């Protein structure tokens with residue numbers, strides 16, 4: 001059973017299964033203190049992923065630990081595999097899909 005569930009539609013609340021070779025957009029959290037990162041909130045479109053990233057940003061800025069949030073392009077397969085890695089520090093994982101920096105708020 002391959003594939004990955006991605007959020008679609010309004011704020012990604014609906015879900016759809018996509019094939020492993022589908023390229024999706026996901027939010028990347030970089031934790032500067034630990035130099036680790038993770039990918040969350042897969043979406044089918046850049047616009048929806050950016051919206052998810054803004055929600056992430058707004059969420060974490062209230063807390064003591066503040067990850068750097070960015071949007072990346074990644075295949076569904078890579079993202080699914082990456083979920084099984086804890087505290088990933090690999091330098092060659094997907095980075096910044098968007099040229100636009102996260103909007104300061």
Ligand SMILES: [Zn+2]
Pocket residue numbers: 037082088089090093
């Ligand atoms: Zn990684």
